Amino acid sequence: MAEAAHLAIGDLARQTGTKVNTIRFYEESGLLPQAERTASGRRVYRDADTKRLAFIRQSRNLGFPLDAVRELLTLADDANQPCEAIDRIARVHLAEIDRKIADLSALRTELDRVIGSCSHGTVADCKIIETLAPRTHE
Numbered sequence: 001m002a003e004a005a006h007l008a009i010g011d012l013a014r015q016t017g018t019k020v021n022t023i024r025f026y027e028e029s030g031l032l033p034q035a036e037r038t039a040s041g042r043r044v045y046r047d048a049d050t051k052r053l054a055f056i057r058q059s060r061n062l063g064f065p066l067d068a069v070r071e072l073l074t075l076a077d078d079a080n081q082p083c084e085a086i087d088r089i090a091r092v093h094l095a096e097i098d099r100k101i102a103d104l105s106a107l108r109t110e111l112d113r114v115i116g117s118c119s120h121g122t123v124a125d126c127k128i129i130e131t132l133a134p135r136t137h138e
Contacts, residue, residue, distance in 0.1 A: 008046045009035070016053050023053065031056055031070060064093055 007118060013020045013076050026032040035043035045053075049122040055076065059069045068089050 007050065009043045009045070012050060014054065016050065018053060018057060018059060023117045026053070026056060029065070029066065029070075031073065047069065062093075064089075068093060 007015065009020055009023055012018070014021060023032065027034055032049060035045055038044055050072070050085065056069055056090070059072060064072065071089055072086060075083075075089075076083065114128055114131045118129075119125065119127070123129060
């Protein structure tokens with residue numbers, strides 16, 4: 001196994017639970033710096049890259065969009081600045097989560113209503129199919 005200070009991309013992928021293609025995508029999109037290359041052209045990653053990838057993964061696990069992750073990384077790179085901007089990003093994301101929860105709750109209520117209208121007859125009389133079928137204007 002490669003030493004911790006110089007991981008190959010496959011080792012980094014296994015260590016962080018990230019797909020190799022995702023690591024490459026993060027590099028291409030600028031979230032991860034371009035990896036150093038060995039003389040033979042193989043990518044090698046250092047501890048700082050592993051930590052940055054862990055930050056990205058945790059941010060994505062919490063649902064932050066890529067633009068917000070990029071902004072958070074930029075802010076995290078300057079440890080001496082106030083964290084108000086980070087707080088703002090997190091609050092905007094929390095508000096978006098609350099909006100999605102409200103939308104899903106309304107969707108659940110409507111689907112529960114439609115399912116409750118089922119009389120367990122034939123498909124021709126099915127209220128679920130009736131609700132899902134597009135209405136034509138004649």
